[in-house]
Amino acid sequence: MVRLGLIAGAVGLLGGVTSVVVTAEGRARIAGLVHSVGIRLGLARARAPQAGDYWAGCDSARAAGSAPIYKGEPGYRAEMDGDDDGVACEPFYGG
Secondary structure, three states, rough: OOHHHHHHHHHHHHHHHHHHHHHHHHHHHHHHHHHHHHHHHHHOOOOOOOOOOOOOOOHHHOOOOOOOOOOOOOOOHHHOOOOOEEEEOOOOOOO
């Protein structure tokens, strides 16, 4: 009986998650959540680079929500790309 309850619970949970993903509104909510988590982790930008962007350093770019900055984008400078990989102001996790 417990096993049947667990299976029913899993099916119900899967059905609930699936219904959120299937609707356009659900997909938009999930995309927004993923983007906000990416911003908090420093993997996504809160603000897209704009023509004329110039940052004194990565702290300024991060404070404006424009980091990381990719080579060829407004605001990118080689001096801000410490590991010369074409991405300035990316998060550094040690190593």
